[in-house]
Structure formats: C-alpha cells, structure tokens
Amino acid sequence: MGAETLSEIKFPRESWDEYFYSIAEKVASRSRDDSKVGVVFVDSENTIVSTGYNGLPRRVSDDKTRINDDKEKLRWTVHAEANAICNAARTGMPTKNCIAYVTKFPCSRCAGELVQAGIIRLVTFGKMWKNDPNGDDGRRSWTILSESGVAVYAPKILMIDAKDTYAPAA
Numbered sequence: 001m002g003a004e005t006l007s008e009i010k011f012p013r014e015s016w017d018e019y020f021y022s023i024a025e026k027v028a029s030r031s032r033d034d035s036k037v038g039v040v041f042v043d044s045e046n047t048i049v050s051t052g053y054n055g056l057p058r059r060v061s062d063d064k065t066r067i068n069d070d071k072e073k074l075r076w077t078v079h080a081e082a083n084a085i086c087n088a089a090r091t092g093m094p095t096k097n098c099i100a101y102v103t104k105f106p107c108s109r110c111a112g113e114l115v116q117a118g119i120i121r122l123v124t125f126g127k128m129w130k131n132d133p134n135g136d137d138g139r140r141s142w143t144i145l146s147e148s149g150v151a152v153y154a155p156k157i158l159m160i161d162a163k164d165t166y167a168p169a170a
C-alpha cells in the first residue's frame with residue numbers, strides 16, 4: 001500500500017540525482033558554446049554549493065576571432081567543471097565531499113581538478129567527448145577518477161561498446 005500524499009500522486013518527486021541533474025542541464029543552457037556543459041556541486045545535505053558552465057572568462061569578449069576556430073576557442077574557454085570550482089572559490093563555498101552533477105563526462109584536466117577540489121561522487125547521464133578537448137578518449141579521465149576513489153555514476157557510458165567501456169570492476 002502506498003503512503004503517497006495527494007500532491008505526491010499528482011506530482012511524483014524526482015530522485016535527488018534526477019533533480020540536481022536537471023538543474024545541471026539548465027545551467028548548461030547558459031553556455032554560448034556549441035558543446036554546452038553544465039555542472040552543479042551539491043553537499044552532503046543536498047544543498048547546491050556551486051554551478052558552472054563552459055565559456056570565456058567573465059568580461060572577456062567572445063569575439064568571433066576567438067571562438068570560430070575550435071582549437072583557438074579551447075585556449076580561451078574555461079570548462080564548466082573549472083568554472084564551478086572557481087565560482088565556489090569566489091564565494092568561499094567548500095567543495096570538499098561534494099557530489100558533481102555534470103552533463104558530459106569530464107575531460108582529463110577537469111577530472112583531475114574535480115579530484116583536487118574534493119569531489120567524492122560524479123553523476124553524469126552524458127557521454128564521453130568524441131573529440132576530447134585534451135585529445136583524450138576518456139580513458140585518462142576514467143583512470144583519474146577511479147584511482148582517486150571518486151564514485152562515478154555514468155549509465156550512458158556503460159552502454160557504449162564493450163571494448164570502449166571503462167566501467168570499474170564489479
């Protein structure tokens with residue numbers, strides 16, 4: 001027998017993962033990049049600590065000469081994960097022991113930065129980069145996260161071809 005209240009029947013609640021991930025997707029929508037990425041950091045009490053999306057640094061013009069060429073654009077862009085870390089630093093919010101909701105599997109640089117920021121769990125329903133910003137194939141990112149003990153929940157990545165699967169051993 002269900003114990004739902006009328007409001008829960010009419011508006012069933014999402015899980016925390018679904019809820020925060022949907023916020024990360026909304027954050028991504030602020031990006032002006034073709035590859036929109038959003039990140040939300042959440043602490044152990046389900047409070048949002050920081051958000052970030054990929055883009056040029058604050059007040060830096062996204063002049064066409066800087067963003068039209070992909071290689072050049074990468075040199076100007078701050079990744080979403082790095083922006084979430086920087087935004088937390090700006091406001092003095094601790095990121096230690098937070099969960100990161102990320103709309104794309106992190107590149108290897110961001111994976112390392114998430115580890116250093118103290119992120120303990122990463123949730124993404126996104127896939128790995130086909131053309132990783134660091135020329136990576138996701139293998140380094142996966143190794144960085146798993147070796148450092150970050151719990152990764154990435155169901156879409158488990159569905160890719162077995163030879164490309166970097167799932168942790170059961």
Ligand SMILES: [Zn+2]
Binds near residue numbers: 080106108110133
């Ligand atoms: Zn990155």
